[in-house]
Amino acid sequence: xxTQIRKILLLSANPRGSSWLRLDxxxxxxKEGLKRSKHRxxxxxxxxxxxxxxxxxxxxxxxxxxxxxxxxxxSGKNGLVFEDELGKIKLVDxxxxxxxxxxxxxxxxxxxxxxxYSQYQALEIARHIDYVVGMSQEIGDKAAIEFAVGFYDALGxxxxxxxxxxxxxxxxxxxxxxxxxxxxxMTKITSSNSLYIERPPIExxxxxxxxxxxxxxxxxxxxxxxxxxxxxxxLN
Numbered sequence: 001x002x003t004q005i006r007k008i009l010l011l012s013a014n015p016r017g018s019s020w021l022r023l024d025x026x027x028x029x030x031k032e033g034l035k036r037s038k039h040r041x042x043x044x045x046x047x048x049x050x051x052x053x054x055x056x057x058x059x060x061x062x063x064x065x066x067x068x069x070x071x072x073x074x075s076g077k078n079g080l081v082f083e084d085e086l087g088k089i090k091l092v093d094x095x096x097x098x099x100x101x102x103x104x105x106x107x108x109x110x111x112x113x114x115x116x117y118s119q120y121q122a123l124e125i126a127r128h129i130d131y132v133v134g135m136s137q138e139i140g141d142k143a144a145i146e147f148a149v150g151f152y153d154a155l156g157x158x159x160x161x162x163x164x165x166x167x168x169x170x171x172x173x174x175x176x177x178x179x180x181x182x183x184x185x186m187t188k189i190t191s192s193n194s195l196y197i198e199r200p201p202i203e204x205x206x207x208x209x210x211x212x213x214x215x216x217x218x219x220x221x222x223x224x225x226x227x228x229x230x231x232x233x234x235l236n
């Protein structure tokens with residue numbers, strides 16, 4: 001019985017007006033890692049560079065991937081950064097991106113968004129795809145590459161997506177980079193039950209302050225409501 005070959009689609013975008021990223025290096029490391037792996041015959045890799053928003057569905061239709069890996073920029077709630085027809089920045093918001101992935105949910109098993117502040121998009125996509133990785137905050141080039149190396153080295157050893165995610169995070173830490181908690185794994189089950197997105201590093205700072213005596217927390221509502229609430233926590 002032949003083992004099904006898992007196809008990996010590597011998408012990348014670094015449009016004009018955005019900071020330069022080592023995307024070629026990331027792609028090279030992923031390919032080299034899988035080439036050296038014991039189960040290299042179980043994977044095939046295709047790439048699409050300078051990706052425009054219309055290239056996303058075209059590439060998925062053409063290559064029918066099981067794993068989709070995006071390398072590039074993210075802009076939080078504003079969306080992921082792709083290119084327009086002139087090579088300039090084109091933002092695609094989380095809901096729009098998730099609706100496209102929903103159409104391929106019977107085929108795509110895992111999505112990696114190796115871009116800053118991509119947790120928002122990952123959370124929406126995870127409503128339809130079993131495994132999705134997004135970044136909770138800014139991630140540097142080196143950390144992004146280290147995570148990708150660990151993730152695909154694990155897949156090449158025939159390990160599952162959760163193990164691959166864990167190895168990717170640990171490799172970032174072994175490299176001496178304090179960004180090992182930035183990648184966040186989301187599953188379809190946890191996403192459907194999640195109503196809250198963590199926002200580091202502000203939450204960590206709040207947790208440290210709230211345990212101090214006479215801690216004062218100022219919570220400001222959205223500007224449309226025009227209200228500010230002050231909570232004072234007195235600890236002996």
